[in-house]
Amino acid sequence: MDKYECTACGYIYDPELGDPDNGVEPGTSFADLPDDWLCPLCGVGKEDFELVEE
Amino acid sequence: MKRRIKNNVYWVGKVDWELQHFHGFEYSTHKGSTYNAYIIDEEKKVLIDTVWSPFAEEFVENLDQEVGLSSIDYIVINHGEVDHSGALPLLMKHIPDTPIYCSANAVKSLRGQYHQDWNFQVVKTGDRVSLGNGKELIFVEMPMLHWPDSMAAYLTQDNILFSNDAFGQHLATDHLFNDQVDQCDLFNEAIKYYANILNPFSPMLKKKLEEIAALNLPIEMIATSHGVIWRDNPRQIVEKYAQWADNYQENQITIIYDTMWNGTKQLAEKIAAGIREADQEVVIKVYHLAKSDEADLITEVFKSKTVVLGSPTIYNSMLHSMAGFIQLLKQLRFKGKKAAAFGCYGWSGEAVKQMTELVEKAGFTIISEGLRSQWNPDEGAEQAAVGFGKNIATS
Ligand SMILES: [Fe+2]
Numbered sequence A: 001m002d003k004y005e006c007t008a009c010g011y012i013y014d015p016e017l018g019d020p021d022n023g024v025e026p027g028t029s030f031a032d033l034p035d036d037w038l039c040p041l042c043g044v045g046k047e048d049f050e051l052v053e054e
Numbered sequence B: 001m002k003r004r005i006k007n008n009v010y011w012v013g014k015v016d017w018e019l020q021h022f023h024g025f026e027y028s029t030h031k032g033s034t035y036n037a038y039i040i041d042e043e044k045k046v047l048i049d050t051v052w053s054p055f056a057e058e059f060v061e062n063l064d065q066e067v068g069l070s071s072i073d074y075i076v077i078n079h080g081e082v083d084h085s086g087a088l089p090l091l092m093k094h095i096p097d098t099p100i101y102c103s104a105n106a107v108k109s110l111r112g113q114y115h116q117d118w119n120f121q122v123v124k125t126g127d128r129v130s131l132g133n134g135k136e137l138i139f140v141e142m143p144m145l146h147w148p149d150s151m152a153a154y155l156t157q158d159n160i161l162f163s164n165d166a167f168g169q170h171l172a173t174d175h176l177f178n179d180q181v182d183q184c185d186l187f188n189e190a191i192k193y194y195a196n197i198l199n200p201f202s203p204m205l206k207k208k209l210e211e212i213a214a215l216n217l218p219i220e221m222i223a224t225s226h227g228v229i230w231r232d233n234p235r236q237i238v239e240k241y242a243q244w245a246d247n248y249q250e251n252q253i254t255i256i257y258d259t260m261w262n263g264t265k266q267l268a269e270k271i272a273a274g275i276r277e278a279d280q281e282v283v284i285k286v287y288h289l290a291k292s293d294e295a296d297l298i299t300e301v302f303k304s305k306t307v308v309l310g311s312p313t314i315y316n317s318m319l320h321s322m323a324g325f326i327q328l329l330k331q332l333r334f335k336g337k338k339a340a341a342f343g344c345y346g347w348s349g350e351a352v353k354q355m356t357e358l359v360e361k362a363g364f365t366i367i368s369e370g371l372r373s374q375w376n377p378d379e380g381a382e383q384a385a386v387g388f389g390k391n392i393a394t395s
């Protein structure tokens, strides 16, 4: 599954890890994150994330 | 003036005795501040951080006299904010090719502010640079503590952590070290700094403290970028940060109100009386918002388990001072705190409901529907305010 990077602070959303601190189970794809999910590091919304090309 | 902090490490910063406001006018600095920059003088000569831009000329001149600009081998910029990077543009005019070690995000913040393409050397957590004489600098990224670009640098053998803004205090002092200053001043400024600048990032801070602890670095000194250097038991401030990052509160209830003709003020005092009747121990503090310093109020909120907010209703709205203050509460992301609202009104009384909704959105747990009182409080309304206070004390 694709990783996404926060363009504001550089945080990488890794679907394998999810974001358990904020109720997102490991294995959740970026697309399946709730619309109101925020960057756990700097607080910006999903629209400020970009696909990480590997 | 260059001052030795340990072996071949020197402070080359600036004491700003007259600073009264920081971050524009967002943060009051009643006791001034310092911008700490350091020189490590081993086989390689390293400058760590600079000072705020108004002091650039003085800083660079001093650095040239004391150290010699052309002898600087590396520059480390732990954080791109102008209070620490402000002397870079002038300095780099003199030594344009000197490598600047910083995080990837600092390249963005420095380019974004100064529009210069300096010789950036991007470092990540765990990267090392050798300074000769067996000493190394190890870098630790500290994203969002408090900017995306923030990092710390650790000097081996001397065991100094250059932590930049973390563990700092806005405290102007001619002494360099924590054991040399008034301890009340020191901790008042340290907690105010945490509450106003670092609180939103408490969850990250907790993790970062664990990560740093796991590195098992024998930290003997924490050299911050503001205020004193922690040399006497530097653990004490790390332990404080661990407490402060963990939904900190004391046994305190803070009442913050604004008022037009003192009706809401009258309620505030009766609420305080009610809280005291129900609880002899709790610390109660009462502040008139419009007459208070907001950064100091934030420190009081940080210490509180419950905040009680008061505003009269004007033209179907709370006073704008209160709306601004609740926005500040929201941006600082307090957790685990309770709130309730109150206020007087003449013909329409929307403010209490509005304050309650906003402060709930700001992350506070609402413990009461709120207290409204029409026109000036009479004896019955005063009794209701006392009862409201008792209820707050016990919920
Ligand atoms: Fe800063």
Ligand SMILES: [Fe+2]
Binding pocket: B081, B083, B084, B165, B225, B226
């Ligand atoms: Fe700073």
